Amino acid sequence: MNQILKTSYNLSMSKNESLVARSLQAVWHPCTQMKHHEQFPLTPIVRGEGVWLYDAEGKRYLDAVSSWWVNLFGHNHPQIKDAIKQQLDTLEHVMLAGFTHEPVVALSEQLAKLTGLGHAFYGSDGASATEIALKMSFHYWRNTGKPSKSKFISLQNSYHGETLGALGVTDVAIFKDTYAPLLLQSAQMPSPDFRLAEAGESAEQFAQRCANALETYIAAHHDELAAFIVEPLVQCAAGMGMYHPIYLTRAREICTQYQVHLIADEIAVGFGRTGKMFACEHAAKQVSDIADFVCLSKGITGGYLPLSVVLTTNDIYQAFYDDKTVKGFLHSHSYTGNPLACSAALATLSLFEQTPVLQENLKTSRYLQEKMQALTLLPIRHMRHQGMIHAFDVQSSNPQFSRDCYAAGLTHGLLLRPIGNTVYWMPPYVMSAEEMDWLVDQTALVVQQSL
Numbered sequence: 001m002n003q004i005l006k007t008s009y010n011l012s013m014s015k016n017e018s019l020v021a022r023s024l025q026a027v028w029h030p031c032t033q034m035k036h037h038e039q040f041p042l043t044p045i046v047r048g049e050g051v052w053l054y055d056a057e058g059k060r061y062l063d064a065v066s067s068w069w070v071n072l073f074g075h076n077h078p079q080i081k082d083a084i085k086q087q088l089d090t091l092e093h094v095m096l097a098g099f100t101h102e103p104v105v106a107l108s109e110q111l112a113k114l115t116g117l118g119h120a121f122y123g124s125d126g127a128s129a130t131e132i133a134l135k136m137s138f139h140y141w142r143n144t145g146k147p148s149k150s151k152f153i154s155l156q157n158s159y160h161g162e163t164l165g166a167l168g169v170t171d172v173a174i175f176k177d178t179y180a181p182l183l184l185q186s187a188q189m190p191s192p193d194f195r196l197a198e199a200g201e202s203a204e205q206f207a208q209r210c211a212n213a214l215e216t217y218i219a220a221h222h223d224e225l226a227a228f229i230v231e232p233l234v235q236c237a238a239g240m241g242m243y244h245p246i247y248l249t250r251a252r253e254i255c256t257q258y259q260v261h262l263i264a265d266e267i268a269v270g271f272g273r274t275g276k277m278f279a280c281e282h283a284a285k286q287v288s289d290i291a292d293f294v295c296l297s298k299g300i301t302g303g304y305l306p307l308s309v310v311l312t313t314n315d316i317y318q319a320f321y322d323d324k325t326v327k328g329f330l331h332s333h334s335y336t337g338n339p340l341a342c343s344a345a346l347a348t349l350s351l352f353e354q355t356p357v358l359q360e361n362l363k364t365s366r367y368l369q370e371k372m373q374a375l376t377l378l379p380i381r382h383m384r385h386q387g388m389i390h391a392f393d394v395q396s397s398n399p400q401f402s403r404d405c406y407a408a409g410l411t412h413g414l415l416l417r418p419i420g421n422t423v424y425w426m427p428p429y430v431m432s433a434e435e436m437d438w439l440v441d442q443t444a445l446v447v448q449q450s451l
């Protein structure tokens, strides 16, 4: 008997069952066909600790996807928790128009130092950071007397969020097609995702070929282009599509030559995920050598509170600085620069300062790379990794592979969320060797069961 029926018959339910039943009645869950939950149960979580999530009966799940790519240092981290608690005793929130506070100033200063981009504009989630960058770029060209530069381009299979503006530069059919009549038109450039290369072509050769195509397009259309938005190094939502950093170097050169902004969407890959603090650093010394705008969110608070930021150059900032109100950037969100979220972000940054996180991650990543060789016994291809992202594509005739694999994982206490036939690990940076061994063994088992 399903849980909704049990509630209506008032039969006795476990704590888990009752939480799930109430959720299915009251909560409309994201990215979900709710009817699938008739067959496939929701997973109720009551607490987290390190890489583990626990349900009401004490069953635990290894969070191999960092709760949608946001968690960096594990659940229930004492230092991040303490920072938020301390801030809570001082100031929970104040509007950021006309007012300021220490956490937002300190965070902006630190992010400026880390990226080389000195002006920080805040939002609350990734999609709103994309919106902010697109609007700022468009507005910059109006303010500087080039209003015809009003269009955006992105990569094939790109993902930049799901509000209408962000969806306009996103290229994932299942999220986009239904809403197509509502969206901005934008052109998609060939993706340098190495899985799309010709046989015998190296990652670098393929990236160069894609950059040549970008150059041809921009050379012909730059008069009407405001910006090129790109996910540096890894197109995560496309199924962890990885590419050679030369593409970013070339894209920067082309954008500079033709006066088109480059927006680096580091929402998923920022804060150490790809092996450097920011993915752009694989192509240049710092983010500002590649990007006119960088969008950050997800890991910025260690996965504790919603926060996003767009950082940009002094040149762009100055184009808005004027006696006329309408030349200013009049965009706002109620919770812009929320002090609690900023304090979580500051605590997260201080963890990067206190411990050699990137070096430790290198060791973790190497260990996983070695271990994952055992998976080559399965029908898989494109085994790949970039920092703390490891992925492979499963060759399976099961049209429901991703759902079956997700379900089998949960049965075994493993939170995997394959994207199509791509299985990936994007875990918190704090896995022990035993946990990694367990992760690899269970993944092999679960994939085998879902083929």
Ligand SMILES: *Cc1c(COP(=O)(O)O)cnc(C)c1O
Pocket (backbone or CB within 6 Å): 125, 126, 127, 128, 130, 159, 160, 161, 162, 231, 236, 237, 265, 266, 267, 268, 297, 298
């Ligand atoms: C998750 C993501 C977004 C959107 O962030 P939300 O907080 O989910 O709105 C945008 N771009 C990239 C690259 C992402 O991974």
